[in-house]
Amino acid sequence: MVTLFVWLKSGTILHPRPRAVISSLVMRLKKGNVLLFSFGLVSVWLFIIVLTPAPDATHKSSYHRELMADLKARHDSVTKPVGDEKSHKKVKMKADDTNLVDSHVKISQKRDKRKKVNEAGHFVPKKVKVGDKVSLKSSKNETKPVTVQWEANLAVLHKAKTKAAYTKLWKKAASWVQSDQINLPGAEELGSILHGMSTAKIKKADIGYKGTQLKARLVLEGGQMVVFKPKWYRRDEVMTGNPYSGKDRHNGEIAAFHLNRILGFNRAPLVAGRRVNLLTEVFPVATPTLNATFTSQNNNTCFYGKCYYCKPSDPACAEGDIMEGSLTLWLPAKYTLQRWKHPWARTYRSSKKARWEEDDAYCDEVKKTHPIERQRLLLDIIDTAVFDYLIGNADRHMFETFEADEDPMLLLLDNGKSFGNPYWDEGSILAPVKQCCIIRNQTWTILQEFKERGLSDAMRQVLSHDPVSPVLSELHLQALDRRLIDISEAVNVCITEKGQAVLM
Ligand SMILES: Nc1ncnc2c1ncn2[C@@H]1O[C@H](COP(=O)(O)OP(=O)(O)OP(=O)(O)O)[C@@H](O)[C@H]1O
Numbered sequence: 001m002v003t004l005f006v007w008l009k010s011g012t013i014l015h016p017r018p019r020a021v022i023s024s025l026v027m028r029l030k031k032g033n034v035l036l037f038s039f040g041l042v043s044v045w046l047f048i049i050v051l052t053p054a055p056d057a058t059h060k061s062s063y064h065r066e067l068m069a070d071l072k073a074r075h076d077s078v079t080k081p082v083g084d085e086k087s088h089k090k091v092k093m094k095a096d097d098t099n100l101v102d103s104h105v106k107i108s109q110k111r112d113k114r115k116k117v118n119e120a121g122h123f124v125p126k127k128v129k130v131g132d133k134v135s136l137k138s139s140k141n142e143t144k145p146v147t148v149q150w151e152a153n154l155a156v157l158h159k160a161k162t163k164a165a166y167t168k169l170w171k172k173a174a175s176w177v178q179s180d181q182i183n184l185p186g187a188e189e190l191g192s193i194l195h196g197m198s199t200a201k202i203k204k205a206d207i208g209y210k211g212t213q214l215k216a217r218l219v220l221e222g223g224q225m226v227v228f229k230p231k232w233y234r235r236d237e238v239m240t241g242n243p244y245s246g247k248d249r250h251n252g253e254i255a256a257f258h259l260n261r262i263l264g265f266n267r268a269p270l271v272a273g274r275r276v277n278l279l280t281e282v283f284p285v286a287t288p289t290l291n292a293t294f295t296s297q298n299n300n301t302c303f304y305g306k307c308y309y310c311k312p313s314d315p316a317c318a319e320g321d322i323m324e325g326s327l328t329l330w331l332p333a334k335y336t337l338q339r340w341k342h343p344w345a346r347t348y349r350s351s352k353k354a355r356w357e358e359d360d361a362y363c364d365e366v367k368k369t370h371p372i373e374r375q376r377l378l379l380d381i382i383d384t385a386v387f388d389y390l391i392g393n394a395d396r397h398m399f400e401t402f403e404a405d406e407d408p409m410l411l412l413l414d415n416g417k418s419f420g421n422p423y424w425d426e427g428s429i430l431a432p433v434k435q436c437c438i439i440r441n442q443t444w445t446i447l448q449e450f451k452e453r454g455l456s457d458a459m460r461q462v463l464s465h466d467p468v469s470p471v472l473s474e475l476h477l478q479a480l481d482r483r484l485i486d487i488s489e490a491v492n493v494c495i496t497e498k499g500q501a502v503l504m
């Protein structure tokens with residue numbers, strides 16, 4: 001206004017004649033108005049652009065914007081330094097947020113308790129060397145001597161702290177991936193790598209890559225990709241209905257990895273359990289696509305991801321912010337996978353039977369088909385049937401191999417549909433064993449050893465090292481022993497009928 005006044009005044013001084021002064025004044029006022037109006041318009045526009053945050057394209061609904069703001073606020077409050085009384089009080093004063101603060105406090109207390117348990121020996125494995133004899137307590141409380149080469153290498157010899165140390169661990173694991181096995185039996189670094197998987201900082205998080213089930217892809221410190229499968233069920237929850245019902249069991253993935261290892265298959269990628277804080281470990285590093293699926297139910301943080309079965313009404317929920325899950329180490333990118341239909345796949349329809357369900361001579365035909373005409377794959381399919389019968393997995397509809405291999409091995413990927421019902425032994429899973437009547441000699445020898453020693457004892461012992469132990473309920477562990485007897489009987493029937501030629 002002052003500028004305008006000075007400007008108008010200066011105009012009158014320069015034009016002494018009154019008419020000329022008035023007309024010049026009108027002209028100037030018009031010009032001035034236009035100028036002023038434009039100036040105001042630009043200022044308002046600039047104010048809107050510069051000061052107002054741009055709307056996020058991924059957050060479509062206002063509900064979701066609110067949720068994101070809430071998660072962000074909770075994330076900020078959770079990441080405030082623990083023990084900082086001031087910041088705690090400040091957060092507590094947020095009227096609508098007291099429950100969240102309470103749950104955070106409870107979690108840190110729980111964590112401390114867990115730590116004490118760890119110090120008492122839970123995570124610290126016994127120092128045993130490869131091939132040592134140790135005593136395992138059986139379920140009947142008697143002690144049996146057991147060779148524990150599959151337990152000794154669970155000792156954490158090195159706790160990685162730096163990026164370089166993590167990278168070294170991932171490189172070691174990648175070096176084990178070969179055409180005939182993907183983990184190295186007896187390698188002493190196994191414990192350190194599994195420990196690294198459950199401790200490495202999560203650098204990125206994204207939705208799952210393939211498949212129908214909810215999962216997340218994480219990139220760990222040092223650049224290693226892993227698949228995160230969330231916990232859906234309590235350990236004692238029983239899956240009923242058909243033999244493949246329910247969602248993936250993350251604890252099943254962990255147990256299956258170790259079983260694959262101790263049975264000498266070494267064809268499953270490394271799996272470790274982990275409890276992640278969705279709010280502080282995943283949310284800040286997640287892609288917008290994954291973040292857009294974050295939600296909350298009864299004060300628990302949840303996510304529903306993006307996959308065939310993923311839907312907002314059915315998210316996986318953490319306890320508070322802490323979500324338990326399994327991490328599966330991604331295979332090195334240089335190995336391209338090839339996917340095949342499993343010859344003993346189910347139809348997934350009660351009205352339609354598969355060929356193998358009706359034709360006991362089915363195996364003779366399978367033997368002629370590509371790529372199974374190679375004996376390696378057929379024997380791998382038999383091993384897999386033994387493995388799946390033990391873990392109760394009736395969902396091996398496909399299998400994968402390394403594309404580059406001429407005579408490839410069957411990779412034991414996706415073992416999540418396992419340990420669903422400890423009361424039920426799904427006999428149909430053994431169809432390949434019964435119909436082909438062959439088995440690897442090595443597998444047969446190992447199975448017999450475990451029949452003597454107790455498979456459940458061995459599994460109980462190795463699984464006790466996992467961070468989310470107990471991985472399996474007692475009922476599931478005992479089911480392993482019972483199912484092993486069934487397998488043994490099935491093979492013995494073949495041996496009685498066909499002699500030692502059954503053993504390959
Ligand atoms: N550790 C891994 N390394 C490399 N590729 C993997 C790994 N785990 C899974 N994959 C790839 O991702 C695909 C999907 O994984 P997975 O089978 O566990 O998911 P899913 O949702 O259970 O799938 P489906 O619905 O087919 O049963 C696998 O078929 C495989 O191609």
Ligand SMILES: [Mn+2]
Pocket residue numbers: 211213248395414416417
């Ligand atoms: Mn699956």
